[in-house]
Each structure stands twice: as C-alpha cells, then as structure tokens.
Amino acid sequence: MCQLGMKAAEMIDLxxxxxxxxxxxxxxxxxxxxxxxxxxxxxxxxxxxxxxKGIMCPLYLKFGGSIPDGFRTMNGxxxxxxxxxxxxxxxxxxxxxxxxxxxxxxxxxxCDQTKQRISKNCxxxxxxxxxxxxxxISALRFVSAVFPEEAGWIEMYITNITDTILSxxxxxxxxTELYFFQTxxxxxxxxxxxxxxxxxxxxxxxxxxxxxxRSEYRSINNTVIANCLHAVEMVKEKK
Numbered sequence: 001m002c003q004l005g006m007k008a009a010e011m012i013d014l015x016x017x018x019x020x021x022x023x024x025x026x027x028x029x030x031x032x033x034x035x036x037x038x039x040x041x042x043x044x045x046x047x048x049x050x051x052x053k054g055i056m057c058p059l060y061l062k063f064g065g066s067i068p069d070g071f072r073t074m075n076g077x078x079x080x081x082x083x084x085x086x087x088x089x090x091x092x093x094x095x096x097x098x099x100x101x102x103x104x105x106x107x108x109x110x111c112d113q114t115k116q117r118i119s120k121n122c123x124x125x126x127x128x129x130x131x132x133x134x135x136x137i138s139a140l141r142f143v144s145a146v147f148p149e150e151a152g153w154i155e156m157y158i159t160n161i162t163d164t165i166l167s168x169x170x171x172x173x174x175x176t177e178l179y180f181f182q183t184x185x186x187x188x189x190x191x192x193x194x195x196x197x198x199x200x201x202x203x204x205x206x207x208x209x210x211x212x213x214r215s216e217y218r219s220i221n222n223t224v225i226a227n228c229l230h231a232v233e234m235v236k237e238k239k
Contacts, residue, residue, distance in 0.1 A: 008063070
C-alpha cells in the first residue's frame with residue numbers, strides 16, 4: 001500500500017511538472033501515464049452513493065492505509081492526516097486521468113460520482129478547519145478541470161480561499177498557498193487572475209518564506225511563482 005502511495009505522488013508530480021512547464025504529452029506518453037493510473041485507480045468500480053450522506057474517504061483509490069514516510073504533495077507539503085492524503089491522491093489522479101482521456105465515459109461517470117461525494121462533505125462547501133482547507137483546494141482543482149460549467153461553485157471556492165489567506169484567519173503554510181496559487185494560474189479565468197493580483201504581495205514573499213524548504217521542490221516551486229507573477233504583470237500592462 002505504501003508503494004502505491006509513493007507511486008501516486010510520483011505520477012501527480014510528473015503531471016504537475018508538465019502543466020507548470022506548459023509541456024504537451026505525446027500520445028505514447030498519455031498511454032503509459034494512463035496505464036500507471038490504472039494501477040492506482042479503479043474507475044470501473046461500482047459505487048452506490050447514499051443520498052444526503054457524506055463520504056469523507058475516496059471511492060476509487062486502489063490503496064489506503066497510513067501516509068508513507070516519504071510522501072509529499074506536489075509542492076513539498078507533508079500531510080498530517082490520512083483524510084487529506086487520500087483525498088489529495090484521488091482528486092489529483094482523477095483530474096489527471098480526465099485531462100488525458102476526457103472522452104472516456106466510464107472515467108467521466110467516476111468523476112461525476114466523486115463530484116457528488118465532494119458536494120456532501122464540509123470541504124464541498126469550503127472548510128477552513130484543519131487539513132479540510134487543503135482538501136478544499138484539491139476539490140477546487142478537480143471541479144474546475146472536470147466540471148468548468150460549475151462556475152458558481154468554483155467562484156465560491158476561489159473567493160473563500162483567497163479571503164481566508166488574506167485575512168490571516170488561518171496560519172497557512174507556504175506550500176499550501178503555492179498549491180492554491182498554482183490552481184488559480186491553471187484555471188486562468190478573469191476571476192482567478194483577479195485573485196492572483198490580490199495575492200501578489202504574498203506571492204512575492206514566498207521565495208523568502210520557502211528558503212528552507214526541501215531543495216528537490218525548489219525549482220518547480222519557483223517556476224510556479226514565476227508563472228503566477230507573469231499573469232499578474234500581464235494584467236497590469238493592460239491597464
């Protein structure tokens with residue numbers, strides 16, 4: 001189980017690097033990627049959701065258990081709770097699978113079931129408590145990529161997460177903020193870029209705050225910051 005958890009982290013990181021560096025996958029790479037995702041997710045599993053009952057745990061992961069010793073999120077954050085670890089893995093892996101095979105009806109059904117599962121939990125309405133805050137960002141990433149028509153839901157997440165960070169109501173770690181900034185840049189709507197502009201000061205302070213972070217994440221994290229600041233500068237040039 002721990003090996004699958006580490007393989008999930010590796011695949012999420014690979015996809016994250018490609019998106020951040022704006023690199024397209026070849027068809028051969030997509031096939032290989034989907035084959036590995038098939039080892040981690042069972043999107044053909046029959047799942048029956050109970051109406052109006054929240055399910056905190058993922059539906060389609062082929063692994064569970066405790067957090068592997070070396071596990072880190074794409075920005076180098078070490079989860080403290082299994083609920084974030086497992087939801088992060090499922091939502092990021094399903095998101096990647098959908099972006100690689102958006103016309104797969106079985107996969108789309110699994111994504112729809114997952115959307116329903118999210119909606120019935122606290123983080124489906126945004127939750128700033130504990131690591132449900134981080135799950136809210138994972139949920140935003142999933143919903144905005146797979147269900148962009150859910151504009152109101154997406155806007156709710158963006159506004160609440162931005163306001164929580166700026167208000168100082170939650171002592172967010174730099175990796176969590178970077179996870180959100182990356183998400184805003186990837187969504188790249190008028191609303192998300194407007195929020196990036198609101199967060200510019202915090203973005204510019206991130207390199208200093210992250211100076212003692214793990215070195216293996218420093219390069220990709222700096223690229224994320226550069227992408228986000230470039231988007232902000234483009235807005236300024238248009239004014």
